[in-house]
Amino acid sequence: MTYRIQGEGVNPTNGERSGRLSPFSQVTHKGEEMKILVSTEQTQGKRKNDFCFVPEHEPVKFGFECDREAVDGHCGCKRSLVGMYNHKATTTFRVIETPINHDHLSNMIFESLKDSGWVTEKNRVQMGIEAIDQAKEINRIAETFRDGDVLERRGNKIQVRT
Numbered sequence: 001m002t003y004r005i006q007g008e009g010v011n012p013t014n015g016e017r018s019g020r021l022s023p024f025s026q027v028t029h030k031g032e033e034m035k036i037l038v039s040t041e042q043t044q045g046k047r048k049n050d051f052c053f054v055p056e057h058e059p060v061k062f063g064f065e066c067d068r069e070a071v072d073g074h075c076g077c078k079r080s081l082v083g084m085y086n087h088k089a090t091t092t093f094r095v096i097e098t099p100i101n102h103d104h105l106s107n108m109i110f111e112s113l114k115d116s117g118w119v120t121e122k123n124r125v126q127m128g129i130e131a132i133d134q135a136k137e138i139n140r141i142a143e144t145f146r147d148g149d150v151l152e153r154r155g156n157k158i159q160v161r162t
């Protein structure tokens with residue numbers, strides 16, 4: 001699954017940010033730092049159907065979704081991400097720079113899938129690939145925004161909370 005990025009993204013080829021955030025447009029790459037997404041309470045309540053059951057700063061990943069759920073449906077799975085450790089959901093999450101690398105992030109996701117009972121002897125390899133793909137996708141999204149940006153998810157769109 002590839003998520004669409006809405007709003008003031010950073011152009012990955014030249015690092016330029018479009019639109020009104022230009023004073024802060026330079027994306028700094030400090031070698032081993034990479035961006036990931038973590039849970040935050042910031043901006044909770046801006047939408048009436050917000051929820052955050054994940055502790056602040058816990059890394060989040062994409063969860064499994066119901067087929068017929070609407071973005072603002074009762075379940076909430078199409079507008080939230082899931083805490084890697086507590087396996088609960090949040091509608092608000094933040095971009096942070098961290099010293100972890102892709103392998104580490106992939107492992108965290110794999111362990112999280114394992115913890116929540118998705119990994120079996122038969123699908124182990126497939127779930128490993130899923131974890132690597134998700135790590136790439138999370139990082140791709142996070143790198144498009146600034147360190148500290150609070151984001152939300154609307155189905156397959158990810159955008160800055162305003």
Ligand SMILES: [Zn+2]
Binds near residue numbers: 065076078
């Ligand atoms: Zn659902």
